[in-house]
Amino acid sequence: MTALLSVTSLHRQFGGLTAVRDLSFDVAEGEILGVIGPNGAGKTTAINLVSGVIPPTSGRVEFRGEDVTGLPPHRLVGRGIVRTFQSTTVYGDRTVRENGMRGAYLGLYPGFFATLFDTAHARRMRAEATAVVDELLDWLGLTEVAEDKAGSLPYGHQKTLGMIIALASRPRLIMLDEPVAGLGGGDADHVRDTIKRVRGRGITVIVIDHNMRFMSGLCDRVLVMHQGARLAVGTPQQVLADPAVIEAYLGKRHAALAGH
Amino acid sequence: MLSPILLGQAVVNGISLSAIYILVALGFTLLFGIMRVVNFAHGAFAMLGGYALYYVYGRWGVPYLIAAPLSALGVALAALVLERLVYRWFYQKMFQSMIGLLGLEMAIVFTAVIIWDPHERSVPAALAGIVEVGGIIVPTDKLVIVGVAAVALAAFYLFTKFSKYGLAMRAAAQDVEIAAAQGIDTTRIYQLAFVIAIFMAALAGGFYAQTYALSPLMGERPLMMAFIVVILGGMGSIPGVALGGIILGFAESFLGTFYGGSVAVFASFGAVILLLIFRPWGLLGTPET
């Protein structure tokens, strides 16, 4: 199996602080990879580096065999990499459907003059975008609220909408930054199912969280980060058995997690 | 033309210009540092300070040492009405405050035009005369400004660093909610900071009117200067005001003396634009997160 995404020796420094150091990992097509680690372990920075929100100090990111290191986010979206954000990020004053349409923008942008004069081509593209968005809304159960303002939705729905915005660009790889943060247990299970269904569509998933229980029921493999570096990588079972992981991360939290 | 006397005179002029810029910019930076308000009405308060001094000192003949702080305090306390009516809606809203307070500046300045007519008048100097040291000449009125600016700067610095209220202000500047949770009455703190800032603007306006001239439109220039000084030094930073004021004052004096007036303006504007583009938080400020 060839890697869809391949990260080599990624490094990022903020002033004197090293947020990510010498990080390497691969993600295979169709895989769900979990990235786990305590707060401050560099998980979000790692995602930011891969999704182009901030450029790496050094290192290399390859996507489908192509060097995409340091490309800005909109370029990566064009190549099939999207992400969501930890805090819910939707366009609060707009309808749910409009949110989806904005996510579909790049893949279905007909060109400046085409859209200006609303050519047949532009209308066709728009119809296609609408179809994509409507299908996604239907698929993730937001059709009923499609004309509601996104800001008025319950928190869980906003998170789903965030995912719809990302999926509307029809990506090959989606990166989810703490998709269950702030959600109750029932909602978290729902999100886990959703992510599995996303993978079922052939989309590769990277998901960040610090909740091991959530992750172990979801991910094919888990990457454990500690102080900006890779501590371990493997199936959830392998990682959980890794003495370095237990010592550095799970050691003091194991009991707490078991109590959940 | 590079004689020691010319050089000395340029240094002296640089110091006196720096002093007036520092004085004008102190209140501006305080309002920004604590309430995140870009006070584009700063010039209007400087102008009001000028008129207050004109009446209290020039017309009623109150002794200068009392008249100067008294008239500034009068303006600051009267301005509390505007704090309630206008400013409080703009706290922590940097963007809105800029446009909204430009509106306030317009309203105050043109009210002043109706009241006082637009023509220029003068406020009598407290100390007229010159001091001559080795061929270099220093007008006494500017010496006074240098003294007051130094004292104000030091007082400001010590106040925010060490006094109870100063510390509370700094806490409020860092995080309003945490400050409130610690039992700091932010409304009160804001009002205190506001009064101090307007007091400084009015005091500086008094000196400005005395050194130059008094008119309803006189605030434009001090505002521009305060604005440039604060951007140079870093918005909200008090040492930044000192640095920004000194850079601007000396740049104007030296470029003006050795290269001419237009060069000085082009250079300072250009430098500020570059700074805004590459380091918008200024030389001594801290970037926003």
Place this chain on the structure above:
Amino acid sequence: MTDASLSPLALAPRAGGRPLAIAAAVVAVLALVPLVIADKFILSLGSTVFITAIAAASLHLIIRTGHISLGHAAFMGIGAYASVLTVMELGLPFAAGVLAAFVAPCLLALAIGPLVLRLTGKYFVLVTFLFGEIVRMVFVEWKSVTGGANGIFGIPAPAPVFNDPAAYYYLSLGAGVLLVGFIARLLASEVGRAIDAVRESERLAHCSGIPVLRLKVTIFALGCGIVGIAGALQGHFIRYVDPTSYSVVQSLNLVVVNVIGGMQTLVGPLVGTLFYLILPEMLRGYVELQRIIFGIILIIVMAFLPGGLVELGGRALQLVRRRAGS
């Protein structure tokens, strides 16, 4: 208006239907004015309104990306000088002047845009403020080209026929319909959707594949080019250009027009222009009072009424309807 026009479902009943009909009716009425009113002053005032409306709408376009420019009049001035010099120095026809008036500020905007549009909105305000001053100082200093502070006098009308105020009225009305129509169309297109997305959440828009900086620079350049055309129309209308006509005060006036009318829809700057130009004619002789009124409106709008007069009107209309309905 933007969000409504985008999904095909919403397009027909809302954006495509009524507003277009209203706009067409307004233009038709405006086109009839010179046939009914022969007063040259009214017609001249009409030209001024249309020219200012173009300038204000072009600033609105930039504001929609989340950046308020306090140097917009400088670009208007560059357009005015470019057109005047093309016509007077190169002896080319007015059409070439208009082209130059679009291209010159557009190129300058393309050059500085990538630098200044990286800044957040608040720093952008400050940078454009200073930049506008520098441009004005260049007008003053570059005497051999711009005529310095005394400007350029004796500018010909676009064609002899345009010495007639009624003809100029139609010229500026035509330009207004064309350019404001272009802006409206742009805002209602996919580009408009991207503009709104960028303003509302730059991060999310960027990560949804919108080339944020490129979009902002393009829009900024377009806005500056359009205001350049407004500058050309103004220069050949007043037949005199000088640096004071394009100072920070004028830039601030354009912002005032937008803020008063409302910054959320294109109708805002149009309503703002009308208010801004008609009020002084009613209050001529009370200039101070005008400025005070404008000042207070700025405060109120920025503090409480981000939608400006348009929002106020909308609320009033709702209230009336509710009363009528009950």
Place this chain on the structure above:
Amino acid sequence: MMMNAKAAMAAVCGLAALAAAQPTVAQEDLKVGVIAALSGGGTAWGLGLQRGVQIALDEVNTAGGLKVAGKTYKLSMVAFDDQYNAAQAKTAAERLVNQEKISFLFGPVGSPGALGSLPVTQPAKVLQFVDGYAPAILKNEWHAGYVFRVNNSNREFAGPIVKWIRQTMPEVKKIGMIAPNDAVGQAAVPILVDAYKKEGFDVWVEYYERGSKEFTPLIVRMMAQKVDLFEINSNAPGEAGLMVKQARQVGFRGKILQSGGAGVDEMIEIAGPLAEGFLKYDVIEFTAPEVKPLVDAYNKKYQGIINGMVPIYYNAAHILLEAIRRADSLDTTKVRDEIEKMEGWETKMFGKLAWTGQAEYGAKHQIAQPFFIKEVKGGKGTVKTVLKPE
């Protein structure tokens, strides 16, 4: 507030004039227009213009009105603000010419406003009386058809002043100027520099950006050039006062003179005792007996200091009214021809009326009136000499 008071005052005066007029004579209204800066920086001069014209109109009204072709007209004024700006001046002119239907227009003062209004007034044959230094005000595509400049421009007064300096101050060799980089400075300074150079002086010029109040660095720069006479040229009164003050404060000991501006009082107010010995061009001597009636009328009607624009425009209004009487017509072409022929007419305070400018501008529409050099002595401007324009 100010405006309301003014309007009320005008109404009262109008009523008084109406009461004074004979009830048997049917009166018609004749409106004249005024465009002036009534807000912003140029307001002092704008108000001077407006008030000077108003006083002249009041005089005629109280004397029974203006008789033209068998009709008696009551005179009134419509004044619009141009904010010292070309676009506003054009709008104001459009409104005065097309809506108020005025045929006679006073102002604007200042080149931007004057140049902005000409394209409206000249094709409409509206007779206009302006003041401003730009040569294009008279030298233009309409060949100054219906426009007169009713104040000396510095092209007229610079030569005589420079010659006077040559004669009375033989020690002066080098002139230093610090000038505003605005329309006034850029128009006036080259003319002044030429005048000095023609008489063999060395001239050093430095421009500053408008709004500046601190001239010390530039003055120090100028002093390093060893100039003998600091020429304040076309600076506005406020800046001129500051220059005098700051030059003396940093120890400039040469002569200081201003060839330009109008009125010395505002400068004395700002420079204080440091103004002593300062020499200045002025248009009028307010203490002269022939000027006293005007000063009295002004003080009776208005508050605030009287400035040079008041007599200039008071005079201009009387020139127009006399020309209308002579033409016995309101036709602007006839009135203009009469004005051109009025040379030698005895004005109230500027001696015999004289027109010049044929060589310079191609039309004799430039007034030439005697002017003063004043010296500040004991805190007051005193007449040093009276000069005639070239």
